Amino acid sequence: MPEVLATDAPAAVTEVDPGQAVKMAEPSLLGLEPYQWVSVAMAVLLLFAFIVAKVHKTIAGGLDNKIKAIRDNLDEAKQLRAEAEALRQEYADKIAGAEKDAEAMLENAQKEADSIVTKAKEDTAAMVARRERMAQDKIAAAERQAVDELKARAANASTAAAAKLIAANHDAAADRALADQVIEQL
Known part of the structure; x- marks a missing residue:
């Protein structure tokens, strides 16, 4: 016992x-x-x-309910974690896509800037050449005008000098002889 x-x-x-x-x-x-x-x-x-x-059934039922609640919480946590991972992956993909887009935009901007610089250089060279031609044309026109003015002044000066010489050296008899000579030639 x-x-x-x-x-x-x-x-x-x-x-x-x-x-x-x-x-x-x-x-x-x-x-x-x-x-x-x-x-x-x-x-x-x-x-x-x-x-x-039958307390054991009540205790077991309570424990089973508690286990079910814990399992439900774990399943919900797993689901939330999977959703969070999916969101994180989605945003990581969006960030990668945005970075690629930014790189492409930067590359396009660089190409456009290079083409603008090249075009500006070409336009500047063409404008300088055009302005140079215009300046040369203006200089040539000014030279022609100056030569024409010089010729006109020279002609006026020679005419005035000839008139003075003729007036000083020729008298009325010499003018008649000269007029007769010109008439005969015609």
């Missing part, structure tokens, strides 16, 4: 010597000690809880 249900009670001491400890007998009911009665009461309570009240 287990020690819990053992009923060996200590023997009562009848003789007491001075200076010797006295042991008292503990109370017992139906041959069982108090700690044995506590053990029996606990066993009866547990049997009642598991057999009659």
Whole structure:
């Protein structure tokens, strides 16, 4: 028999010597000690809880519900994580696409800038050549005008000088002889 249900009670001491400890007998009911009665009461309570009240089913049902709630939370967390990963990948793809677009735009802008610079150089060279021709034309026109003016002044000056010389050296008789000569030639 287990020690819990053992009923060996200590023997009562009848003789007491001075200076010797006295042991008292503990109370017992139906041959069982108090700690044995506590053990029996606990066993009866547990049997009642598991057999009659079916507490184990209630406890198991509560634990099952708790496990289901935890699983649902884990599934929801997995789903949220998958959505977050998909969003992160989508934005990473968008960023990569934006970087490619930015590079393409920068390359196109560089090409356009190069073509604009080349065209500006060509236009500048053409404009300089055109302005140079215009300047040369103006210089040539000014030279012609200056030569024409010089010729006109020279003609005026020679005419005036000839008129003075003729007026000083020719008299009326010489004018008649000259007029007659011109008439004969005609």
